Amino acid sequence: MIYLDNNATTPVDPEVSDAMFSCLKRDFGNPSSSHLLGKKAKEVIENSREIIANFLGCRRDEIYFTSGGTESNNLSLIGIALYHKKGHIITSAIEHPSVINTCLHLESLGFDVTYAPVDGEGIVKLDEVRQSIRKNTILISVMHSNNETGVIQPVEEISALAKEHGITFHVDAAQSIGKMHFSLAGSPVDLMTVVSHKFYGPKGIGALYVKNGTNLKPILFGAGHEMGLRPGTENVSGIAGLGKACEIAKRDIKLRVSHTTHLRDMLFNSLRSNIPDIKLNGHETKRLPNTLNIRIPGLTSIDLVENIKDQVAASTGSACHSGKQSPSSVLKNMGLSDAEALSSIRLSVGKDNTEEEIKKAVETITNAVNEMNKKPAAKKPVCQ
Numbered sequence: 001m002i003y004l005d006n007n008a009t010t011p012v013d014p015e016v017s018d019a020m021f022s023c024l025k026r027d028f029g030n031p032s033s034s035h036l037l038g039k040k041a042k043e044v045i046e047n048s049r050e051i052i053a054n055f056l057g058c059r060r061d062e063i064y065f066t067s068g069g070t071e072s073n074n075l076s077l078i079g080i081a082l083y084h085k086k087g088h089i090i091t092s093a094i095e096h097p098s099v100i101n102t103c104l105h106l107e108s109l110g111f112d113v114t115y116a117p118v119d120g121e122g123i124v125k126l127d128e129v130r131q132s133i134r135k136n137t138i139l140i141s142v143m144h145s146n147n148e149t150g151v152i153q154p155v156e157e158i159s160a161l162a163k164e165h166g167i168t169f170h171v172d173a174a175q176s177i178g179k180m181h182f183s184l185a186g187s188p189v190d191l192m193t194v195v196s197h198k199f200y201g202p203k204g205i206g207a208l209y210v211k212n213g214t215n216l217k218p219i220l221f222g223a224g225h226e227m228g229l230r231p232g233t234e235n236v237s238g239i240a241g242l243g244k245a246c247e248i249a250k251r252d253i254k255l256r257v258s259h260t261t262h263l264r265d266m267l268f269n270s271l272r273s274n275i276p277d278i279k280l281n282g283h284e285t286k287r288l289p290n291t292l293n294i295r296i297p298g299l300t301s302i303d304l305v306e307n308i309k310d311q312v313a314a315s316t317g318s319a320c321h322s323g324k325q326s327p328s329s330v331l332k333n334m335g336l337s338d339a340e341a342l343s344s345i346r347l348s349v350g351k352d353n354t355e356e357e358i359k360k361a362v363e364t365i366t367n368a369v370n371e372m373n374k375k376p377a378a379k380k381p382v383c384q
């Protein structure tokens with residue numbers, strides 16, 4: 001199996017699992033306990049917080065542990081909304097469902113939300129964000145890079161805009177951290193989502209960066225963990241794993257960027273020479289080094305993914321609703337037709353892929369496409 005689905009999740013790095021395993025075996029105490037085992041567990045947490053802060057370029061007391069990206073996004077949006085009690089929020093039309101559905105929830109509670117559109121290359125339109133700003137805008141939330149296309153968003157410009165108007169700015173950096181060079185140092189971002197399992201850490205753990213002085217309310221209530229913002233006994237081994245993943249990312253990021261860029265481009269160029277109709281979805285250069293989203297005219301990508309699933313792990317951005325495939329809303333927002341979106345496939349390479357694997361994946365995909373072209377197209381895309 002050649003794993004080309006690293007934007008869905010990444011394999012846990014062996015250095016990470018070693019760190020977690022020794023923590024599970026040795027440091028099992030409750031970090032809130034005053035005895036030695038409690039103190040040891042607390043040390044693990046604080047040590048990880050330090051490593052993460054150092055990796056991201058912020059202060060350690062600006063890092064709050066959560067259960068992952070969905071929670072960090074919910075805490076950012078709902079936490080700011082609860083603090084202000086009413087107001088207007090700006091986000092983009094291509095955010096992850098953990099942002100879009102939180103915004104829909106906030107709309108149902110009386111908040112106003114603007115969903116800024118993107119251009120044909122998947123980049124949020126800065127002018128639309130600028131024009132959407134109102135006197136009562138309390139938050140702008142835009143992702144650093146898109147999970148389907150890998151397109152990197154103009155967060156620098158948007159954060160400058162937010163700062164100019166005194167608006168809190170949240171960035172969902174789930175897909176960018178550990179995949180590209182990244183630092184918060186000197187940046188006007190107020191809140192940032194960190195997701196461990198997207199860069200070789202474990203699932204079920206993440207963090208939220210909260211710039212000192214940012215006002216937000218908790219969304220969970222309990223004891224006073226995580227400086228009162230996120231109660232619940234800490235996932236100590238997960239935190240140890242996230243810390244280790246950050247340490248490795250800091251050490252290896254240069255190599256990771258050059259390796260994944262090379263493999264991604266090799267994948268695209270080889271596929272394009274075998275299947276000349278292939279088109280790239282998204283911006284050619286403003287893109288994560290590891291992400292390739294392509295459309296193959298005349299094909300249904302769900303069928304392609306199904307046909308190659310025992311050899312190559314890939315994904316489509318489409319969703320299954322009542323047995324019918326609905327096209328990716330990210331691609332639709334970029335102006336693709338239903339047929340174009342339904343013929344699109346995402347291939348996301350990782351640090352452990354090899355050139356040999358890419359050659360094999362190209363062969364598998366090319367053979368599958370040729371076979372599918374010989375047969376008449378399925379009447380309806382099937383999904384379960």
Ligand SMILES: Cc1ncc(COP(=O)(O)O)c(C=O)c1O
Binds near residue numbers: 143
């Ligand atoms: C951009 C983005 N934000 C948030 C999330 C949610 O992360 P999690 O599933 O760990 O809660 C994901 C996961 O796919 C993502 O890609």
